[in-house]
Amino acid sequence: MTIQWFPGHMLETENLLIKEISSVDAVLEILDARLPFSSANPFVDKLCKNKFRLKVLNKTDLADPEETILWLEYFQKNRIPAVSICGIQPTHVFHALNDCVKKTSRNKARKLKIMVLGIPNTGKSTILNTLSGKKIAKTGNTPAITRHPQRTGLPNNIDIYDTPGILSPIIQPKEKAYLLAVSGAISDTAFDYREIALFAAAMLIRRYSHLLMDRYSFMNTVPDDPTLLIEKIGAARGCLKKGGVIDYQKASETLIRELRAGKIGKISFETPKDYENETP
Numbered sequence: 122m123t124i125q126w127f128p129g130h131m132l133e134t135e136n137l138l139i140k141e142i143s144s145v146d147a148v149l150e151i152l153d154a155r156l157p158f159s160s161a162n163p164f165v166d167k168l169c170k171n172k173f174r175l176k177v178l179n180k181t182d183l184a185d186p187e188e189t190i191l192w193l194e195y196f197q198k199n200r201i202p203a204v205s206i207c208g209i210q211p212t213h214v215f216h217a218l219n220d221c222v223k224k225t226s227r228n229k230a231r232k233l234k235i236m237v238l239g240i241p242n243t244g245k246s247t248i249l250n251t252l253s254g255k256k257i258a259k260t261g262n263t264p265a266i267t268r269h270p271q272r273t274g275l276p277n278n279i280d281i282y283d284t285p286g287i288l289s290p291i292i293q294p295k296e297k298a299y300l301l302a303v304s305g306a307i308s309d310t311a312f313d314y315r316e317i318a319l320f321a322a323a324m325l326i327r328r329y330s331h332l333l334m335d336r337y338s339f340m341n342t343v344p345d346d347p348t349l350l351i352e353k354i355g356a357a358r359g360c361l362k363k364g365g366v367i368d369y370q371k372a373s374e375t376l377i378r379e380l381r382a383g384k385i386g387k388i389s390f391e392t393p394k395d396y397e398n399e400t401p
């Protein structure tokens with residue numbers, strides 16, 4: 122199945138960003154630390170060609186810490202400025218902002234304008250709220266919460282713009298779309314939970330079988346077959362239809378919900394080793 126999701130406000134936002142980018146001094150590109158490669162939008166690369174841009178790997182509290190270190194090394198090796206943060210921790214968020222300010226050439230006579238960009242649900246508005254110390258932007262654990270850009274003044278003559286999350290109209294390859302769906306960046310109206318859960322289960326079996334054993338301790342061993350893993354989780358969580366048949370849809374949703382919430386553990390969905398021959 123091809124995953125496609127491009128609500129009208131995303132095209133509107135892209136057109137607005139093309140107009141506004143020239144008035145901005147620097148960009149904070151908010152990525153999901155669990156998938157720092159796939160959560161980057163090629164549109165942002167084109168838009169920010171001549172701007173200072175700091176890649177901010179957010180939600181590090183959910184990501185595998187060893188992989189996050191590898192990702193930071195990967196970006197450093199490729200001479201791409203990057204930091205990792207947890208968006209609700211003020212010290213982390215101010216560290217990212219200060220790093221961005223330090224590396225941006227600035228005319229101190231006027232305000233420094235910083236734009237926050239990224240795909241949906243990576244924590245852009247949360248970061249704005251943390252920086253301002255108030256809940257000025259609506260946040261939520263579904264994609265496309267922010268529908269319009271919002272500007273806020275910060276101390277030290279800094280203006281910061283929160284923007285709606287934007288995704289490519291066509292996401293390729295298919296695996297990238299699957300990773301984005303697993304992370305929560307794509308509306309669940311655009312994909313089939315059963316297909317996404319199968320993909321996630323295969324990844325978990327391959328990379329994090331020890332965490333599966335801890336979380337789903339009712340299993341004696343982790344099955345090699347992702348379908349069987351979902352069935353076992355479904356049976357144990359009571360996802361059953363009439364006659365005791367496994368409700369595969371409910372079981373799939375359960376796995377994805379637990380994975381996204383970090384209940385299975387700190388998990389990264391991709392590793393820099395997957396992308397050794399690609400340009401970030």
Ligand SMILES: Nc1nc2c(ncn2[C@@H]2O[C@H](COP(=O)(O)OP(=O)(O)OP(=O)(O)O)[C@@H](O)[C@H]2O)c(=O)[nH]1
Pocket residue numbers: 179180181182183206207208209239240241242243244245246247248259260261262263264265266267268284285286287
């Ligand atoms: N665990 C964890 N959750 C976070 C972090 N940052 C943000 N979130 C959560 O992620 C979800 C999305 O956050 P938002 O700030 O609304 O994301 P956004 O990028 O503004 O999303 P759009 O407006 O849809 O583009 C919310 O449930 C936040 O509470 C973080 O560092 N760790």
Ligand SMILES: [Mg+2]
Pocket residue numbers: 245246247259260266267284285286
């Ligand atoms: Mg938002």
